[in-house]
Amino acid sequence: MTTKKIIAPDAKWQEIPMAGIIPTAGTAKEFKTGDWRTRKPIHSEEKCINCLRCWVYCPDSSILVKDGKVTGIDYDHCKGCGICAKVCPDKVKAITMINQSEE
């Protein structure tokens, strides 16, 4: 494995891999895209029954799970799409969406 090297935003043309090639895997993790979000999911640990539907459906792998339990939301990558809140069972509704500006 090559070691991951983050390219500085002001890197010169001589310093970057040719053709925009990304020479390592898993770099999306370093790319914080959560600031695109206008709405924010709030997870309630009390209400949650850990059915993990939200984890299955989240398109950005932003539901954090440890030992089979939802531990929170990765706000560095969550886009606020609201899918998790929608798929959370009606009787539970452990995720509510708020406006980012209400925070």
Place this chain on the structure above:
Amino acid sequence: MKIRHSLTGNEAMAEAMRQINPDVVAAYPITPQTEIVQLFSNSVADGKVNTEFVTVESEHSAMSATIGASAAGARAMTATSANGLAYMWEVVYIAASMRLPIVMPVVNRALSGPINIHCDHSDTMGARDSGWIQIYSENSQEAYDNLIQAIRIAEHKDIQLPVMVCMDGFIISHGMEIIEAEDDETVRKFIGVRKPQYSLLNKDEPVTMGPLDLQDFYFEHKKQQAEAMKNSAQVILDVAKEWKEMTGRSYDMLDEYCMEDAEIAIVAIGSAAGTAKVAVDALRAKGVKAGLVKVRVFRPFPKEEIAKALAKTKAVAIMDRAESFADFGGPLFRDIRASLYEYDLRPKTVSYVYGLGGRDVTLDTINQVYADLERLVKGEQIPMLNHLGVRE
């Protein structure tokens, strides 16, 4: 060991491809290129090459498959002509910007419309800004030699750019000539094995190719591409030198014929240069100081070499087998005039668009151009922009 063959241009290209033995060839037929991939498919069927031969449904797919294979680390080729090149347009640029060392014979043919299958350079001249290196061949021998050298140029670690090896449709592609070929082992030793810097199939070093590239980095990648194109000139010369040491046949960015003391000269690309050499010989026998410059490499453009070759002439006719509808001559004309601008002493330059749609270029046609140049040198006025041999 040298082997003498009588081959058409297409056969010479197909023979070079058999010797190159690419890992992948994607093929789609188009006149007058069809024979190249058809003959190559015989080599595949007869087990003479180890190539994965992919028949596709269009030229867009042919180039896309070639790009995929090249990105995976393979030595990949395809071939095309005219509308086929036009149809693969989008991906032609992608091959260059992804820095994939694809080598593609292009058999020059007029672009539609009206539909025409014969030679002119409107197809590859249109692709002159696509980021591909362009090498033009005067005859079958050059087509063979250029194709093999192109592999080394494209794959050079500092270059990694695709190369079009161009040859005039029908005039060369279907005309039989004696060529001198090298034996398989010599060719294979010369080209070696491709060593890709990145490969999509290398699971130990996973990479992403062709990602979104926005305002913050796209420009830097274009600069890299421009720099690779700039550096390719020296690599083209180095590879030619090595080829000469092995085969005795020499190549340069351009070919100067009787230029040492020439007062009038023609600059041309491709098969017309062969005809012009005969005209020069006849004029020289009559004491006329005529010369010829044949441009072999059009991209990167040999600006200094051209200017140097023409510096001492009085008048130059620049022949373009492509009309670019700029009302300012063809692409070769404009590039040469721009190259001469740097110099205080420069010859008069006249543009001749010629041979469109396969219109024959005879000795008479060429003689007419030299006669125009002689009149110009004597102080007569002649038009700057001409369409040579058109009925009017």
